[in-house]
Amino acid sequence: MSDKIKITLTVNGTAMTAEVEPRRSLADMLRDDLRLTGTHLGCEHGVCGACTVLVDGKPVRSCLMFGVQANGASVRTVEGLADGDRLHPLQQAFWENHGLQCGFCTPGFLMLAAGALEENPDMTDEEIRDVLSSNLCRCTGYQNIVKAVRLAAEVMKAGPAPQATRS
Amino acid sequence: MTWIGRSLPRLEDPSLLKGHGTYVADHADGALHVAFARSPLAAGEILGIELPEIAPGGGQVFTAADLHGVGVIRPVLNRPDYRAVGQPALAAGRVVFPGQAVAVAVARTAAEAEDLAEQVFIDIEPQDPILTFDAALAEGARAVHPEAPENVLVEGNLKTKGFDEAVAQAAVVIELDLRSRRQSAVPMETRGGVASYDRATGRVTLVASVQMPHMLRTGLADVVGMAESDLRVIAPDVGGGFGQKMSLFPEYVVLVWLARKLRTKVAWIEDRRENFLASAHSRDQAFFVRGAFSAEGRLLALDANLKSNVGAFSCYPVTCGVEPLMAFGELPGPYVVPEYRGRSRGVTTNTCMMAPYRGVARPMLTFTMERLMEKAAKALGLDAVEIRRRNLITSFPHRSPTGVVYDEGSYLQAMEAAVAHVDVPAFRARQARARTEGRYLGLGVSVFSERTGYGTPVYAQRGMGIVPGYESVDLAMDPSGNVEVRIGSSPHGQGLKTALAQLVADEIGVVPDRVRVIAGDTDATPYGWGTFASRSMVIAGGATKFAAEAAADKLKAIAAKMMEVEVGAVVLDEGYARVPGTNKATPIPDLARAAHHQSQRFGLEAGIRTSGFYDPGGTFSNACHICEVEVDIETGGVKILRFVVVEDAGVLINPMIVDGQIAGGVAQGIGNALYEELIYDEDGNLLTTSLADYLPPTALEVPDLEILHMETISPESVTKAKGVGEGGTIGAPAAVLNAVADALAPFGVEIDEMPATPQKIRLAIRNMAIRNTRAPADV
Structure with a gap:
């Protein structure tokens, strides 16, 4: 069980090697081996989506994928979303529109929305709501999450103009 | 300009957004991992426990x-x-519910601990499980616990003097037989704890995902048998609670014991299946209620026989009385009930313990009173809004037949505002048109009260051995002019730190960014009760206001000396002590510096340290929810088309946060009304142990709300704010289910159970079609 396998991958833009047990999930590998604890585990059944990360640009339930399956892949987690202290438009919009309360599901929603918007920057409101129904939030009632993603989509389409940050 | 009333983005958020929040699992570095072996059966005698053979270094198992x-x-x-x-x-x-912890495995990794726990063989002589009211209350039923031979752990009884006479005078008596199925709070983060032993001091620190850290410390110290000062409890970032994380659970006792026994650090992070099986359940209630009405539609008397399935144990500290006794005491809700007969029982069964969940008893009692009004209106040929007008409380203070005193609210005004906003006649026209097209729309109204922010008097009345209610706050300004506010309350997502910072900012004249609120650490905060029962903004807020006022007084005294003016001439505003009408102004950080480093000048105790204490009697928020639905009669599916909330929670400290509480509460209420149900099979196996089986609503099921506010000021809250944490969940089920009933009125279908899942709605339509030839023949 404990024979480890060596893999190489890119995490948040940094190339690295990791040695993981074959039975270790990608989520556990990120959290326990790479100390990226922003990825949260809400159910480990692939339902709640709190563990959503981007693998080669696509939103993935990291609880349902083995770490070794990420060999050669590019993985992005919530820690890679902000540019230093400058929040990603999605993070900024979640902040300004109260798109989070306890914050536990938030990294999963951010990565889900980031992946979906990168694939289709022109999602309709219905499409946004449909995509966001992949993940569960128990605090917000979703309306501020939907609103934040909609507003962030507009900002992201407007291009990479420098974002004002709050201090 | 004040900070109160502004929708300030939360100070809590940047770290959470960047993935830098630290929840309990993020504290497990270097810990041994713990897994529990749990009973596979609901009830039985433990004949023996076979432990696995473990190689040296392979871990340990304890029983x-x-x-x-x-x-x-x-x-x-x-x-x-x-x-x-x-x-x-x-x-x-013996074991008394499925999932009860029987043994604990400790190993280097979570996977190894789980492997070990799976190898524990628990030899149980099974007993027929007692799962339902009928089984528990049957003549000669086996006692779940020898201490309660009748299977009733708590019972309230009351009959007012004029009850019989009032019923005899009634023009009509409406009967309801309502059921709320078993539900779960489902915080997105499960329970978990990390206990570490400090070899230098012998102390244990427990980091745990909890709502009441101080209470947990007291309970743990008592049960484990250690000095309370040898234990520190920390509630870090907590991923939702909704009541489920209030109680002292056995797992935390085991963790603290293990840390001391092994003199090391141990971590247990619950998985979702365990959370469904063995954390705490809620809502499992059966209400049989009769309402006696006059011909004019006035409620003359209420007769209630209420049962709550409290499961196998009584939750600490609030006890299993929490659901049955609140149901019993607060059933009248926002209505005038002149005479009352009530019986409410907490029934014990071989199921998971029932504990508070957002709303506690009130979702069901609101469903009850609102169905009662609808059915009475129908029986008497009255409009459903009109009958409420005739029965809502309009004179204050109001004393209910159970002795609950209501401070001023806007029950009638909130309903009128909601009804006007919705435009009911326009809806009725739409509904009639839709029916001609074979589409079934419905409108549901729900009016309710939300008792919030109550202190020790209310809890003492319940006879609780441990009487919660007050909050204490310690405030200090450091020499640089930054404020630290240490609170006994323990927020976990409500945005309380931001709201309190806004309160302090207005009192002291600094920006909220300079106010750091410290919570959830028994070593760093004064003894307090935590966040539950819609109380923190009112009670911790009140205590914070008192502490901030005292700090402002001291800053003004120092400023007066420094600027050589009378104290009364000084105001604190936008970072300065000013003397209006002059150009005298001193930056607040200069006052803070002087208070610490030039204290000899002022004849005052050095520094700026104050405290506040608040223990109020409680205040009622109120609201009216109106929901519009379309029911697909082919599938039984319900789509919510519109949801209006008119809320009166007094002064809004941060309107954005208040609306967030309402929206989240309504979403849970919608889930409770339509989808969420924990199901045991007849052998006591829980069939709903994943989020694919137990269904909280997603973004597709929850509409955007229309929220309107009213503002009734209560003298029972010094901040003028009322609690608002639970109202959404209290009111939404009745609004949704009344709307479903309205939509299905052509079929004569009665909605008497929550959740009203598609299967149940479809079955009700079919049964009615079979029974009633007047209904459309093709359904």
Whole structure:
């Protein structure tokens, strides 16, 4: 069980090697081996989506994928979303529109929305709501999450103009 | 300009957004991991426990026999009808619910601990499980606990003097037989704890995902048998609670015991299946109610027989009385009920313990009163809004037949505002048109009260052995002019730190960014009760206001000396002490510096340290919800088309946060009304142990709300704010289910159960079609 396998991958833009047990999930590998604890585990059944990360640009339930399956892949987690202290438009919009309360599901929603918007920057409101129904939030009632993603989509389409940050 | 009333983005958020929040699992570095072996059966005698053979270094397994000196969790309610039942940390001799922890495995990794726990063989002589009201209350039923031979752990009874006469005078008596199925709070983060032993001091620090860290410390110290000062409890970032994380659970007792026994650090992070099986359940209630009405539609008397399935144990500290006694005491809700007869029982069964969940009893009692109004209106040929007009409380203070005193609210005004906003006649026209097209729309109204921010008087009345209610706050300004506010309350997502910072900012004249609120650490905060029962903004807020006022007084005294003016001439505003009408101004950081470093000048105690204490009697928020639905009669599916909330929670400290609480609460209420149900099979196996089986609503099921506010000021809250944490969940089920009933009115279908799942709605339509030839023949 404990024979480890060596893999190489890119995490948040940094190339690295990791040695993981074959039975270790990608989520556990990120959290326990790479100390990226922003990825949260809400159910480990692939339902709640709190563990959503981007693998080669696509939103993935990291609880349902083995770490070794990420060999050669590019993985992005919530820690890679902000540019230093400058929040990603999605993070900024979640902040300004109260798109989070306890914050536990938030990294999963951010990565889900980031992946979906990168694939289709022109999602309709219905499409946004449909995509966001992949993940569960128990605090917000979703309306501020939907609103934040909609507003962030507009900002992201407007291009990479420098974002004002709050201090 | 004030900070109160502004939708300030939350100070809590940047770290959470960047993935830098630290929840309990993020504290497990370097810990041994713990997994529990749990009972596969609902009830039985433990004949033996076979432990796995473990290679050296392969971990350890412990059972109840190892827990020398560890007591049981036995919360106290000082009522003659209360039967105290003790909950062991690990099952000893017998198991009483499926999922009860029997043994604990400790190993280097979570996977290894789980492997070990799976190899524990628990030899149980099974008993027929008692799962339902009928089984528990049947003549000669086996006692779940020897302490409660009748299977009733608590019972309230009351009959007012004029009850019989009032019923005799009634023009019509409406009967309801309503059911709320078993539900779960489902915080997105499960329970979990990391206990570490400090070899230098012998102390244990427990980091745990909890709502009441101080209470947990007291309970743990008592049960484990250690000095409370040898234990520190920290609630880090907590991923939702909704009541489920209030109670002292056996798993935390075991963790603290293990940390001391092994003199190391141990971590247990619950998985979702365990959370469904063995954390805490809620809502499982059956209400049989009769309402006696006059011909004019005035409620003359209410007759209630209420049952709550409290499960196998009594939750600590609030006890299993929480659901049945609140149901009993607050059933009248926002309505005038002149005469009342009530009986409410907490029934014990071989199911998971029931504990508070957002709303506690009130979602069901609101469903009850709102169905009662609808059915009475129909029976008397009255409009459903009109009958409410005739029965809502309009004179204050109002004393209910159970002795609850209501401070001023806007029950009638909120309903009128909601009804006007919705435009009911326009809806009725739409509904009629839709019916001609074979589409079934419905409108549901729900009016309710939300008792919030109550202190010790209310809890003492319940006879609780441990009487919660007050909050204390310690405030200090450091020499640089930054404020630290240490609170006994323990927020976990509500945005309380931001709201309190806004309060302090207005009192002291600094920006909220300079106010750091410290919570959730028994070493760093004064003793307090935590966040539950819609109380923190009112009570911790009140205590914070008192502390901030005292700090402002001291800053003004120092400023007066420094600027050589009378104290009364000084105001604190936008970072300065100013003397209006002059150009005298001193930056607040200069005052802070002087208070610490030039204290000899002022004849005052050095520094700026104050405290506040608040223990109010409580205040009622109120609201009206109106919901519009379309029911697909082919599938039984319900789509919510519109949801309006008119809320009166007094002054809004941060309107964005208040609206967030309402929206989240309504979403849970919608889930409770339509989808969420924990199901045991007849052998006591829980069939709903994943989020694919137990269904909280997603973004597709929850509409955007239309929220309007009213503002009734209560003298019972010094901040003028009322609690608002639970209202959404209290009111939404009745609004949704009344709307479903309205939509299905052509079929004569009665909605008497929540959740009203598609299967149940479809079955009701079919049964009615078979019974009633007047209904469309093709359904």
